[in-house]
Amino acid sequence: GESVGLHLPTLSVQEGDNSIINCAYSNSASDYFIWYKQESGKGPQFIIDIRSNMDKRQGQRVTVLLNKTVKHLSLQIAATQPGDSAVYFCAEISLTGNQFYFGTGTSLTVIP
Amino acid sequence: NAGVTQTPKFQVLKTGQSMTLQCAQDMNHEYMSWYRQDPGMGLRLIHYSVGAGITDQGEVPNGYNVSRSTTEDFPLRLLSAAPSQTSVYFCASSYDRALRGQYFGPGTRLTVT
Numbered sequence: 599g600e601s602v603g604l605h606l607p608t609l610s611v612q613e614g615d616n617s618i619i620n621c622a623y624s625n626s627a628s629d630y631f632i633w634y635k636q637e638s639g640k641g642p643q644f645i646i647d648i649r650s651n652m653d654k655r656q657g658q659r660v661t662v663l664l665n666k667t668v669k670h671l672s673l674q675i676a677a678t679q680p681g682d683s684a685v686y687f688c689a690e691i692s693l694t695g696n697q698f699y700f701g702t703g704t705s706l707t708v709i710p
Numbered sequence: 711n712a713g714v715t716q717t718p719k720f721q722v723l724k725t726g727q728s729m730t731l732q733c734a735q736d737m738n739h740e741y742m743s744w745y746r747q748d749p750g751m752g753l754r755l756i757h758y759s760v761g762a763g764i765t766d767q768g769e770v771p772n773g774y775n776v777s778r779s780t781t782e783d784f785p786l787r788l789l790s791a792a793p794s795q796t797s798v799y800f801c802a803s804s805y806d807r808a809l810r811g812q813y814f815g816p817g818t819r820l821t822v823t
Binding site: 629630632640641642643644647687689691693698699700701702703 | 714745750751752753754755768769800802807808809810811812813814815816817
């Protein structure tokens with residue numbers, strides 16, 4: 599999962615396998631959660647979001663799961679491809695409190 | 711659509727200098743924001759705007775000013791650059807405050823000596 603520090607958590611997977619990236623969030627009042635992908639030298643790219651009243655949302659090859667009981671968010675990538683290699687980070691958004699918190703990320707490396 | 715564009719891509723400033731980072735989007739998004747990204751830290755919100763003529767402070771606004779005279783443009787001004795402002799700056803736009811469908815620019819790498 600994500601943590602604050604100079605070294606990102608890393609995950610290495612074989613091409614074709616599924617990847618699971620985890621994120622622990624802090625604010626039980628957050629309204630939305632977002633996953634981003636950031637390739638080296640580029641800006642973050644929005645992948646998928648989920649509202650706090652949902653526990654699962656699926657996109658193209660990605661699924662986000664939200665467990666509010668333990669304040670945990672995960673991103674599942676199916677059939678991981680070399681182009682999926684990047685840093686993935688989550689964000690939690692509280693519209694009421696106008697708070698936006700972005701995690702530091704997990705570095706995913708896909709081995710061909 | 712060009713999406714979100716930022717200029718310059720790289721900039722070196724001396725302490726005390728001022729400059730403006732440019733940001734433009736062509737998606738007619740109402741919500742725009744500026745972030746800085748530092749090693750070992752997540753993105754931190756500097757300023758944001760919910761529409762033309764409306765701006766507000768984020769988590770780390772000190773030393774930065776913004777304005778939003780049009781829907782398309784959201785420049786970030788560094789008033790008197792300090793070494794602590796060395797960072798990568800990202801501009802982003804989205805169609806709402808929940809950041810849904812958010813697009814980021816390519817970033818500006820700023821070094822203050």
